[in-house]
Amino acid sequence: MAKTFTIGLAQMAPRLGDVEANLQRHLELVREARGLGIDLLCFPELSMTGYTLRDLVPHVAVRPSPEHPAWKPLLDASKEMSLLVGFVEEDARHRFYISQAFLDGGQTIHVHRKTYLPTYGLFEEGRYLCAGEGFQAFDTRFGRVGVAICEDAWHLSTPYLLWLDGADYLLFCSSSPAYGVGPDQEGATGNAATVQQFTKTYARLLTSFAFHTNRVGVEEGISFWGGSLGVAPSGPVLAQGPFFEEALVPMEVDPGLLRTARQRLPLLRDEKSLLVFHELSRIVSHGDVPRTTEDATTDEPG
Amino acid sequence: MDIEARLSLDVPLTRRLLVNTIRAELGRFGFKKAVLGLSGGLDSSLAAYLAAEALGPENVRAVLMPYSTSAPDSTRDAMDVIQRLGLSHATIEITGMVDAYFAYFPDIGQRRQGNVMARARMIILYDQSEEWGGLVIGTSNKTELLLGYGTLFGDMASAVNPLGDLYKTQVRQMARAVGVPEQIIAKPPSADLWPGQTDEGEMGLTYAEVDKVLFLLVDERRTRDEVAEMGFSPKFVSNVWRMVQKSQYKRLPPVIAKVSDRTVGWEFRMPRDWGT
Numbered sequence: 001m002a003k004t005f006t007i008g009l010a011q012m013a014p015r016l017g018d019v020e021a022n023l024q025r026h027l028e029l030v031r032e033a034r035g036l037g038i039d040l041l042c043f044p045e046l047s048m049t050g051y052t053l054r055d056l057v058p059h060v061a062v063r064p065s066p067e068h069p070a071w072k073p074l075l076d077a078s079k080e081m082s083l084l085v086g087f088v089e090e091d092a093r094h095r096f097y098i099s100q101a102f103l104d105g106g107q108t109i110h111v112h113r114k115t116y117l118p119t120y121g122l123f124e125e126g127r128y129l130c131a132g133e134g135f136q137a138f139d140t141r142f143g144r145v146g147v148a149i150c151e152d153a154w155h156l157s158t159p160y161l162l163w164l165d166g167a168d169y170l171l172f173c174s175s176s177p178a179y180g181v182g183p184d185q186e187g188a189t190g191n192a193a194t195v196q197q198f199t200k201t202y203a204r205l206l207t208s209f210a211f212h213t214n215r216v217g218v219e220e221g222i223s224f225w226g227g228s229l230g231v232a233p234s235g236p237v238l239a240q241g242p243f244f245e246e247a248l249v250p251m252e253v254d255p256g257l258l259r260t261a262r263q264r265l266p267l268l269r270d271e272k273s274l275l276v277f278h279e280l281s282r283i284v285s286h287g288d289v290p291r292t293t294e295d296a297t298t299d300e301p302g
Numbered sequence: 303m304d305i306e307a308r309l310s311l312d313v314p315l316t317r318r319l320l321v322n323t324i325r326a327e328l329g330r331f332g333f334k335k336a337v338l339g340l341s342g343g344l345d346s347s348l349a350a351y352l353a354a355e356a357l358g359p360e361n362v363r364a365v366l367m368p369y370s371t372s373a374p375d376s377t378r379d380a381m382d383v384i385q386r387l388g389l390s391h392a393t394i395e396i397t398g399m400v401d402a403y404f405a406y407f408p409d410i411g412q413r414r415q416g417n418v419m420a421r422a423r424m425i426i427l428y429d430q431s432e433e434w435g436g437l438v439i440g441t442s443n444k445t446e447l448l449l450g451y452g453t454l455f456g457d458m459a460s461a462v463n464p465l466g467d468l469y470k471t472q473v474r475q476m477a478r479a480v481g482v483p484e485q486i487i488a489k490p491p492s493a494d495l496w497p498g499q500t501d502e503g504e505m506g507l508t509y510a511e512v513d514k515v516l517f518l519l520v521d522e523r524r525t526r527d528e529v530a531e532m533g534f535s536p537k538f539v540s541n542v543w544r545m546v547q548k549s550q551y552k553r554l555p556p557v558i559a560k561v562s563d564r565t566v567g568w569e570f571r572m573p574r575d576w577g578t
Contacts, residue, residue, distance in 0.1 A: 016575050054571040178319060185312040189319075218326035219575050221462075223319050244322060 002255035005142055008038035009228040009249040011241045013217025016050035019060050023048065023070050026085065029248060030077045036250045040082040040142060044173050044215035045114075045149050046098060047086040051175035052219045057128045061090035064101050064108050071108075078103035082140065084147065084213075086173055088129075089113065095130040100147050100173050102140065110138040114149040116158075122177060122222065123151075137165035143255060150174040153198070153212075163206045164273050168258050170202060172212040178225040178244075188243045192225045203231035207261040207268055209253060216244055233261035305514050305532075308522075311472050313479040317352070320464045320476075324356035327462045328437050330578035335436030339427050339457075340364035340391070341494060342379030345441040345465055347486050348477045350383055352464050353439050355480070359388040363434045366393040367423045369400065369495075376494050379486050386483070392430065396422045416495035420456030428459070437461035445470040445509060448516050449542070450549020451501065457493075458552065469517060470509040507538070515542050 010029045015021040026043065033041045045051070048070065049060040064087070066072050074085055082104040089099035089111065098114035113132025117125035135158055137146045146162025146169070153159065153172045162170060180190025188196075195212065203210035209232060216226040223244065230238035230251045239251035262268055328336060336353045340346045353362045366380050377393075384391045399422050404410055410418075427438050440460025442452050444467055452458040465473060470491065477487050491501040491509065502508050515534055518524045519542070526543055530536040555567060564570050 015578065016573060017577050052573045052575070054573050055569075056572060056576065181311050181316045181319065182308060183310050183312055185315050187315065189315065218323050218330075220573055221323060221327065223322060244318060 002143070004252055004254045004256075005039040006037050006250055007211060007230065007253050008033045008036060008041045008251075009211060009213040009230065009239075009241060010041055010043045010047070011214065011216055011226045011228045011245075011247045011249060012044065012047060013215060013224070013246055014044075014047055014050040016219055017053065017056040017060055018050075019048055019062065019070050022050070023073060026083075027073060027077060030081065030083070032248055033081060033250075036248070038081055038250055040084070040140075042084040042171055042173065042211060042213040043086050044213050045086045045100065045175040046088065047173075047215070049086075049088050050219060051177075051215070051224070052222065053088070054124070054128060057088055057096050058090070061088045061096050063090055064099070064111055074103055075106050075108070079106045082142070084171055084173065086149070086175075091130075096128070097130050097132055098125065098149055099132075100149055100171075102138070102145065102147065104140060109140060110136075110145075110147070112136075112147040112149065114152055116151040116155055118151040122179075125151075135161045135165070137162050137167035142253075143168050145169045145171060147171045147173070150176060153195075153202075159202045159206060159210075163208060163268070164271070168208050168255075170206070170208055170210040172199065172210065174212065174214040175224055176214050178223040188225050188227055192227055192243070196227065196229060199229050200231050200235060200237070203233060204235040205267065207233045207258070207265055209233060209258070214241075216246055232257050234264065305517065309469065309471055309513060309517050311468075311475055313476060316468075316472075316476060317355075317480065320352050321356045324353055324439065324462060324464050327575075328357070330575055331437070333435070333437050335361040335363070335434060336439045336462075337363045337365060337427060337430045337434050337436045338439040338441065339423050340366055340380045340383060340389075342366075342376035342381075342383070342486065343489075343494070344470075344477055344482070344486055344491060345443055345473055347379070347383050347482045348473055348480065349439050349441045349465055350387060350389060351477075351480045351482060354387045354389060360390060361436065362387075362439075363390040363392065363430060363436060365427060365430055366391065367396050367426055368393070369395070369419055370397045371497050372494055373492075373497070375489075379483070379489075382483055383486070386481075390434075394426050394430075396426070399425075412496050416493065417453045417456060419495055420453035420493075424456050424459045431461075439464065440466065442466055443468055443470050443473050445513055445516060447553060448520060448549075449505065449512070449545045450552045451505060452552070454552050469513040471513040507542075511538070512542055515539055516546075519543065519546075 062070050084102050086100050089097045100112050101108050102110045115132040117131050119126030137144050144166040146167030148158045178189040199210050199212045212229045214226050214228050215224045226241050227243045228241035228249050239249050241247045241249040364384050400418050431438050438460045440463030442458050443465045446452050492499050518529045526539050529539050
């Protein structure tokens with residue numbers, strides 16, 4: 001039987017554009033997490049930089065390698081616990097990404113680049129950043145993990161793909177701004193309720209663990225709502241962080257729950273991924289689905 | 303849900319967001335104190351309650367800036383708020399300042415006078431900001447911002463505006479919930495720039511009506527035709543939209559003539575809270 005472990009969600013408020021200050025805050029939280037016996041410490045999206053960066057993007061970008069002065073201390077810290085860190089990544093050809101790195105045993109195990117960059121409403125990511133090109137699950141000492149960053153997780157296909165790729169642990173990391181204060185919000189804004197709901201729903205429908213680490217604090221008049229959440233495969237909430245306040249939210253994870261959940265609800269066993277593949281191929285390659293109204297009318301006789 | 307219900311706020315949540323934002327945005331620039339112009343009206347009273355909750359009443363300086371024709375009950379209501387909250391306060395009359403200027407222009411008219419008074423108050427608030435070591439809290443609500451019912455670089459000037467995303471109707475709902483005295487909530491909104499002036503009289507509309515139309519057009523992204531079909535006069539809807547359009551310049555920084563590769567506001571886009 002796989003051993004239980006402790007995951008911690010670091011619901012922090014990064015300092016905007018100050019990598020050094022945020023690095024120190026990460027190391028403080030690692031020390032705090034040590035006292036709680038945490039094995040895997042998750043930070044929010046862009047935890048090393050803050051969110052509303054705009055033209056600060058190139059000023060705060062990091063290459064996730066041991067040579068980088070901000071990366072080395074994180075790698076060292078990952079010798080005592082695994083870390084999931086949010087940062088702006090610069091690639092060798094000087095493209096900038098919103099990335100989340102999984103560090104363990106002094107190594108960078110995996111980097112996920114945010115693939116869906118929201119560029120609407122108050123979001124302007126597409127203006128400043130390059131989109132990642134996909135989702136890939138990866139193996140860790142806890143099991144197989146899938147990472148998604150904020151908007152990534154709003155696209156249904158993201159957790160689905162990670163699940164098919166073998167992820168039993170979905171790690172969502174966000175800088176989710178608070179908006180929508182209509183009547184009766186139960187402690188957080190309208191969009192928060194949606195994120196909480198889909199995190200729970202994904203856990204249940206994918207019979208997997210789902211964790212959401214969201215930041216707090218205020219930037220440019222925008223508040224971030226926190227409310228970080230861990231959900232077990234059959235649905236129950238493991239722990240939830242407070243809204244709007246900094247917190248380190250620990251919870252014990254029993255991998256045995258995957259086994260019991262998938263006996264009760266064998267959705268993974270019965271999933272027809274080949275069918276999905278065929279149907280998607282047909283749909284995407286045009287097949288008999290009309291792409292525009294004009295296409296549809298050309299099928300009409302006469 | 304009908305429109306009144308959709309316009310209503312989750313008060314505890316909104317209060318938390320506004321109070322947090324005041325504290326956080328001042329704090330990140332190293333300030334623990336604030337200054338605001340308190341007229342005795344609804345908006346500035348609510349702003350005073352929120353600032354006092356965020357920073358502690360002893361850290362909020364309310365400045366009364368009456369003119370010789372200001373309504374006496376404005377001062378009375380402002381003093382009531384100050385006493386209830388225990389705010390630091392100062393009274394600085396603008397009469398001497400602005401009358402000296404008005405003397406150059408015997409035909410100046412109410413509108414120009416009103417704008418000069420609003421800008422004189424801005425001068426005082428920003429000087430008090432320096433003297434008191436606190437940032438200026440804004441009191442312009444969303445209805446005023448969208449309709450352009452405010453004086454550019456006058457009452458629209460501030461460092462942090464906690465009310466700018468609340469319609470007047472919502473300001474009233476919040477004010478009631480945080481305990482602003484009922485006589486302030488009940489009196490007709492007025493800039494008090496001349497005797498008998500009321501916002502609704504001057505603009506020729508009611509906040510109750512215009513807030514619904516703005517909410518549908520702006521927040522819910524409805525077309526003007528759709529709003530008219532919901533029972534609002536098409537002429538009124540068009541007028542409201544025109545007011546929003548004509549005042550767009552007031553909601554933006556001044557136009558810069560672009561000549562270089564990297565112009566402030568276009569290619570140079572640093573966050574305001576840079577490095578804080």
